[in-house]
Amino acid sequence: MFESISLKAVYQSIGYISLPVLCIALIVGWKSINTRSLMTLLLVVEAVDTAMVDTAYGWRNGYYIWIFLYSLLYIYVVLARRLIVKKLSNISSFCKDVYENYYFSKQEGALLFVYILHVFVCFIALFEVQFFQHYVIDTFPYVLHVFSPLLTLLCLAEALLVLKLATRTVPVDEHVMALKACRKAEKKRLKNIAHKDKH
Known part of the structure; x- marks a missing residue:
C-alpha cells in the first residue's frame, strides 16, 4: 500500500516537471529565435495542460480521451510551428524572423518522436478503458501498472531533449x-x- 502511494507521488511529481523545465529552457535558449519560438509555444500548450489536469481527471474515463486528444497538440506545435509563426508574422517581427530563418533540428525530431510515443501510450490506455466500459475485459492492467511508468519515462525524455535543444549552438x-x-x-x-x- 505504502509503496503504491509512494510510486503514485513520484509519477505525479515527475509529471509536473515539464512546465518548469520549459521555463528554464526558454531562458537558456533565449538567444536562439527558433528555440525561443518553440519553447514559447510548448509553454502555452503545457500551461493549459497543467491547468486542466485536475479538471480532466474528474471526468473519470473521459480523462483518457482528453489526454489522447491533447497529446496530439504537442505534435502539431512541433510540426506546424512554421505555419503558426507565418500566421503571426504580420503582427510580429519576431515571428517574421522565425519564419524566414526556420529550421528543423535533430533534437526537434527526437522530441517529435517522444510526443508520437506519448500519443501511442495514451491511445492504448484509451482503448483499454473503452473495452472495460463495454465489458469486453474485466480489468485494465495496462492503465494500472504500465501507463504511469511509461508516461513518467516519456516526461523525463522530453525534459532532457528540451534542455538539450536549449543549450545547443545555432549558427x-x-x-x-x-x-x-x-x-x-x-x-x-x-x-x-x-x-x-x-x-
Missing part, C-alpha cells in the same frame, strides 16, 4: 542577430536624417 541565429543589428542601424540612420531635416 543560423547569428544571421538573425546581424539582421537585427542592420535594422537598428537603419532606424538610427533614419532618425539622424529626420533630425538634420528639422535643423
